[in-house]
Amino acid sequence: MLTAALNILKQHYGYTTFRPGQQKIITSLLNNKDTLAIMPTGAGKSLCFQIPALLLPGVTLVVSPLISLMKDQVDALNGVGIPATFINSSLTLSQVNERIYNAKCGRYKIIYIAPERLESESFQAAIKVLTISLLAIDEAHCVSQWGHDFRPSYRAVGTFITSLPNRPIIGAFTATATTDVTQDIITLLTLRKPDIYMTGFDRENLSFTVIRGENKQDFTLKYITTNKEQSGIIYAATRKEVDNLYSLLYKKGYSVGKYHAGLPDKERQHYQEQFIYDNISIMVATNAFGMGIDKSNVRYVIHYNMPKNMEAYYQEAGRAGRDGEPSECILLFGAQDPLLQRYLIEQTTFDTDRKTNEISKLQTMVDYCHTPECLRKFILSYFGETSDLTECDNCSNCKDDNELTDITLDAQKIFSCVMRVKERYGTTLIASVLKGSKDKKVLQLGFDSLSTYGLLKNYTLPEIRDAINRLIATDYLMLTDSEYPVVKLAPKGVAVLKNQTKVWQKVPKRTQKITVDNS
Numbered sequence: 443m444l445t446a447a448l449n450i451l452k453q454h455y456g457y458t459t460f461r462p463g464q465q466k467i468i469t470s471l472l473n474n475k476d477t478l479a480i481m482p483t484g485a486g487k488s489l490c491f492q493i494p495a496l497l498l499p500g501v502t503l504v505v506s507p508l509i510s511l512m513k514d515q516v517d518a519l520n521g522v523g524i525p526a527t528f529i530n531s532s533l534t535l536s537q538v539n540e541r542i543y544n545a546k547c548g549r550y551k552i553i554y555i556a557p558e559r560l561e562s563e564s565f566q567a568a569i570k571v572l573t574i575s576l577l578a579i580d581e582a583h584c585v586s587q588w589g590h591d592f593r594p595s596y597r598a599v600g601t602f603i604t605s606l607p608n609r610p611i612i613g614a615f616t617a618t619a620t621t622d623v624t625q626d627i628i629t630l631l632t633l634r635k636p637d638i639y640m641t642g643f644d645r646e647n648l649s650f651t652v653i654r655g656e657n658k659q660d661f662t663l664k665y666i667t668t669n670k671e672q673s674g675i676i677y678a679a680t681r682k683e684v685d686n687l688y689s690l691l692y693k694k695g696y697s698v699g700k701y702h703a704g705l706p707d708k709e710r711q712h713y714q715e716q717f718i719y720d721n722i723s724i725m726v727a728t729n730a731f732g733m734g735i736d737k738s739n740v741r742y743v744i745h746y747n748m749p750k751n752m753e754a755y756y757q758e759a760g761r762a763g764r765d766g767e768p769s770e771c772i773l774l775f776g777a778q779d780p781l782l783q784r785y786l787i788e789q790t791t792f793d794t795d796r797k798t799n800e801i802s803k804l805q806t807m808v809d810y811c812h813t814p815e816c817l818r819k820f821i822l823s824y825f826g827e828t829s830d831l832t833e834c835d836n837c838s839n840c841k842d843d844n845e846l847t848d849i850t851l852d853a854q855k856i857f858s859c860v861m862r863v864k865e866r867y868g869t870t871l872i873a874s875v876l877k878g879s880k881d882k883k884v885l886q887l888g889f890d891s892l893s894t895y896g897l898l899k900n901y902t903l904p905e906i907r908d909a910i911n912r913l914i915a916t917d918y919l920m921l922t923d924s925e926y927p928v929v930k931l932a933p934k935g936v937a938v939l940k941n942q943t944k945v946w947q948k949v950p951k952r953t954q955k956i957t958v959d960n961s
């Protein structure tokens with residue numbers, strides 16, 4: 443069985459060895475076991491269902507949300523001699539019928555389908571006469587509202603499976619590994635005692651950098667100028683920001699394209715192709731860009747804004763360096779970023795539970811931007827991968843040569859302010875009180891008469907928020923798990939207030955002077 447799989451790998455794909463995890467996943471599916479494969483972007487999930495598809499009798503259905511890419515994926519398969527097709531809303535009824543007819547005649551081994559199809563009764567009836575050996579569900583996290591890309595149409599997959607006369611083997615594939623998403627995938631996609639494989643979340647060739655408190659535009663211009671020949675993606679949070687950044691770079695003569703959901707299909711398609719075929723070097727985009735795009739030589743991914751959670755971040759950053767060559771993932775954190783993401787969550791129609799969950803995931807993202815620890819370690823432990831890694835020497839924290847500084851005094855000022863406002867307010871308000879701001883809310887609450895009012899007036903507001911965020915990320919402070927998280931003192935912070943321990947942190951160079959100002 444394994445030899446047959448290896449032969450296909452060589453014959454059709456031209457690769458000599460399997461990547462970590464691929465062999466086990468393929469074997470599990472061929473052994474008739476429902477399988478859940480959790481692999482990071484770029485790790486090579488597609489082969490894991492395409493190879494079994496060729497070895498099993500009948501046909502494999504692949505459910506995928508990537509309608510715009512199905513044609514490319516199918517063309518690529520046909521190109522390597524694998525009989526495949528797709529069925530989605532881009533086809534006319536007669537084209538759909540023709541493909542179903544061909545499928546009945548056994549002309550395909552793989553059929554890509556959009557999840558919406560499964561809701562159509564006539565399609566269900568037509569497809570039931572096929573021998574479906576394997577149902578592969580790509581981007582399986584789309585079934586879960588706890589994932590970062592919930593698609594209600596994925597809920598139809600479970601019902602479809604139960605309606606089939608002969609239950610196929612089910613393979614679910616995703617890059618999202620949180621417990622709640624995993625549980626949803628198993629339950630909602632009706633996996634039966636699945637084998638679960640989680641592989642290699644570490645992408646050694648990627649370096650990770652977080653930059654706080656720098657002018658984003660200046661940084662980006664400088665970076666792309668020194669990396670002019672390279673291909674890179676710049677992700678921004680809003681369409682407007684994408685348009686602005688694109689215009690700026692275009693006017694300055696950079697080879698740049700843009701992509702967001704507000705652009706006409708044709709224009710998006712055009713830029714996407716130009717980027718994939720290396721006719722333009724830089725793609726400025728919202729998170730609408732990139733899912734399923736297999737461009738191997740992306741040398742950098744810059745996040746112009748912080749994304750909403752770690753899953754989204756790692757998936758987007760992971761589009762760099764798929765060819766295994768050294769590549770950079772840079773996140774430019776701005777104090778406005780968490781506020782914008784929070785606003786976006788608040789604007790949704792999610793119920794309170796889901797909003798609270800999204801906000802707590804957002805906080806982990808903010809923690810990533812402020813942790814003094816190895817960034818790679820932070821990512822790996824978020825995805826549940828335990829590692830012996832203490833320092834990776836390939837992230838901005840491991841390479842940080844700022845001196846460890848005793849910031850106990852400033853930390854105590856922050857902690858006492860948290861106590862003075864009775865642990866009932868969020869980061870922004872506490873920062874305003876410490877700054878001595880004349881903010882309406884601060885004055886209304888009478889916080890200008892607190893003893894901690896204006897205690898850190900020599901710092902800028904973003905610097906104070908930054909300091910608070912760092913103290914949250916290092917567990918001196920904590921945020922409540924609620925729709926409107928409030929800052930509370932953690933046991934580590936209490937010990938500092940009682941002068942039992944000190945706080946040492948690597949403080950960014952720009953703010954070090956302020957520690958002196960305050961003395």
Ligand code: ADP
Nearest residue numbers: 457459460461482483484485486487488489736
């Ligand atoms: P994912 O779906 O996990 O993001 P893909 O299936 O698109 O990843 O694979 C990413 C890239 O890795 C593709 O270019 C694919 O051809 C390549 N790849 C997959 N498996 C192997 C392998 N065993 N050896 C070499 N390259 C591989």
